[in-house]
Amino acid sequence: MIFRQLTAFLFALILCCSALPAQALKYPPPLSFTNAALTGKDFSGQTLRVAEFSSANLEWTNFANADLRGAVFSTSIMTGANLHAADLTNAMLDQAILTDADLSDAVLVQAILLRSIINGVNITGADFTDALLDGAQIRQLCQQASGVNSKTGVVTRDSLGCR
Template identity: 40%
Template sequence: MTKRLSVRVWTSVLSVVLCGLLGITAIIGCAPTALALEYNKEILVESDFSGRDLTDSSFTKANLKKSNFSKANLSGVSFFAANLESANFEGANLSNATLDSARFMKANLTNAVLEGAFAANAKFDGAIVDGADFTDVLLRPDEQKKLCKVAKGVNPTTGRDTRDTLFCP
């Protein structure tokens, strides 16, 4: 990771300590929710974000090739135009995420929940979608057809059939 990213992480940790432990939320304007981070345009190839709560964070135009987001909470996250080639999203929560123009080539979306995500112009060539939940996801018709060719399984969190959530014939 870059030095700039390390400084940002330590700043976030310090903010959480000051806000949570010292109870000075009114003085420095802390919110009681998860801290949203910005990784826009960062080169984060092979980064490990597994199991993290990244609610409402932004990875716009970031290079996240081969990164690990397994079991991460990515609700409301922006992956606009991000390179997510061969990234691992197994069991991740991508509900209400912005995935527009993102590249999920060969990404692992096994058992991921994408409910309500905006994925217009996203590319899923070679993606693994076993057990993924695409309920109310806005997809291009050609991408939806590609996904239907490989879709199978039931999402263990929502209990929904992947093919049903994609409206496969």
């Protein structure tokens, strides 16, 4: 009786464990470009959910219309980057250098942009709903905020809480 129960248990264990590799293939590991030099690379229209670009050189990189939900750009150099209509929901752009970047029509819902440099950024139609920004960043962005996001229908000034 014990032998039969032990055999049944081992058989069930083998079946259970043999299914794990098939399940793992459904969810590829996130892409990592940490410390990478990707100046001028074209990622436009790509799905890069939860990709990591921490401390990367992304000057003049094209992310237009890319799915970057949950992506990490912490401490990256993104001067002149094209993020037009990119979905950056829940993305981390903390301490990133976004000078002269194009964030027009981008979705930055619940994104983290604390201590990022945002000089000369185009934010026409960007949605910053529930994004984490420094007070100085909000004041700076409100000076130029205009437009309505084409995907969410949210007014840029409203998403920043501009007065």
